[in-house]
Amino acid sequence: MNDELVRLVDKLAAEHSLSVDEYEALVTGYSPDLAAELAARAVTVRQSIYGRDVFVRGLIEISNFCRNNCLYCGIRRGNKNVDRYRLTEDEIFECADEGYSLGFRTFVLQGGEDAYFTDEVMCRIVAGIKSRHPDCAVTLSLGERSRDSYRRMREAGADRYLLRHETADGAHYARLHPAEMSYENRIGCLYTLRELGYQVGCGFMVGSPYQTAKNLAADLKFIESFKPEMCGIGPFIPHHDTPFRDFSPGTLEMTCYLLSIIRLIIPPVLLPATTALGTIDPRGRERGILAGANVVMPNLSPTSVRKKYELYDNKICTGEESAQCRGCLDARMESIGYKIVVDRGDAAGFKK
Ligand code: SAH
Numbered sequence: 001m002n003d004e005l006v007r008l009v010d011k012l013a014a015e016h017s018l019s020v021d022e023y024e025a026l027v028t029g030y031s032p033d034l035a036a037e038l039a040a041r042a043v044t045v046r047q048s049i050y051g052r053d054v055f056v057r058g059l060i061e062i063s064n065f066c067r068n069n070c071l072y073c074g075i076r077r078g079n080k081n082v083d084r085y086r087l088t089e090d091e092i093f094e095c096a097d098e099g100y101s102l103g104f105r106t107f108v109l110q111g112g113e114d115a116y117f118t119d120e121v122m123c124r125i126v127a128g129i130k131s132r133h134p135d136c137a138v139t140l141s142l143g144e145r146s147r148d149s150y151r152r153m154r155e156a157g158a159d160r161y162l163l164r165h166e167t168a169d170g171a172h173y174a175r176l177h178p179a180e181m182s183y184e185n186r187i188g189c190l191y192t193l194r195e196l197g198y199q200v201g202c203g204f205m206v207g208s209p210y211q212t213a214k215n216l217a218a219d220l221k222f223i224e225s226f227k228p229e230m231c232g233i234g235p236f237i238p239h240h241d242t243p244f245r246d247f248s249p250g251t252l253e254m255t256c257y258l259l260s261i262i263r264l265i266i267p268p269v270l271l272p273a274t275t276a277l278g279t280i281d282p283r284g285r286e287r288g289i290l291a292g293a294n295v296v297m298p299n300l301s302p303t304s305v306r307k308k309y310e311l312y313d314n315k316i317c318t319g320e321e322s323a324q325c326r327g328c329l330d331a332r333m334e335s336i337g338y339k340i341v342v343d344r345g346d347a348a349g350f351k352k
Pocket of ligand 1: 112113143164166204205234235237238276312
């Protein structure tokens with residue numbers, strides 16, 4: 001292994017910070033040996049905080065209607081081949097009830113930016129879940145909304161919000177999104193959510209079209225300075241009905257490498273081994289945990305809609321019942337010596 005790169009790993013582990021140029025050197029200096037070294041350190045750090053516990057989040061995909069036209073996303077407004085659906089309030093409550101009985105204590109409501117889900121409707125859903133299951137956390141992942149909307153949903157009981165920044169480089173952001181979307185607004189939303197007292201998650205796709213090592217270095221520096229409680233990263237996977245259909249997917253190796261680096265930047269961060277990682281490799285989620293991740297997010301959506309929430313091609317777990325997904329992940333985690341726990345799974349050191 002290159003001494004200079006090992007020195008950077010030492011520095012990152014000790015100081016949880018590198019310069020942008022150093023992050024770039026680490027990204028371009030990828031080698032299987034260096035990845036193994038980073039993973040070993042990331043696992044040690046994760047183990048010292050969370051042991052061998054893996055937190056589980058029940059993902060409920062509430063709608064695939066979306067007003068946005070992100071170039072990478074299968075449910076973009078411009079995709080006329082999507083069979084659009086939205087869950088009713090009762091269907092959402094049923095998913096949460098079923099999840100609760102399966103041991104989930106966090107529910108993530110994710111969807112496209114669907115005007116049907118007004119503040120009033122969302123507040124009713126959030127409050128409804130919290131009153132049925134007061135010991136659970138509710139996480140929202142509904143894209144960009146106004147400060148007032150975020151505030152109202154927070155007051156209704158929402159605990160966390162996932163909004164991937166997608167890329168920390170404005171020029172790269174503009175190549176992934178249509179002109180009507182803005183990098184500044186996306187980042188502004190993250191700071192607003194933080195101010196309102198949400199536990200906030202940012203994140204990005206690994207290997208998205210036009211992404212450079214410099215872009216990834218900027219992502220890592222942004223994560224270092226924003227210090228999110230959660231960070232979602234997964235490989236970009238092309239969807240056949242999008243402008244990015246012919247781009248190559250991101251790799252398992254680079255995703256795991258970046259997971260390890262992010263663990264060292266923010267030791268207590270909640271880091272999922274994502275469904276996209278499980279999609280590009282049959283043991284991708286296990287590999288993610290072994291690189292330093294500590295969260296998995298199985299699907300709790302009704303089986304009837306799962307295929308319709310297709311952000312990218314070949315998404316896994318679209319045929320299974322929720323209980324099967326839960327059992328499958330239990331077995332996968334057990335196979336590598338980890339254990340899914342029944343717990344809200346707040347970030348260590350974060351006040352409730
Ligand atoms: N509308 C919400 C939820 C978006 S879907 C929002 O704007 O936040 C959640 C994440 O899936 C996105 O943030 C994006 O990073 C990821 N995603 C979308 N298309 C993808 C693709 N083709 N491959 C991999 N990940 C994708």
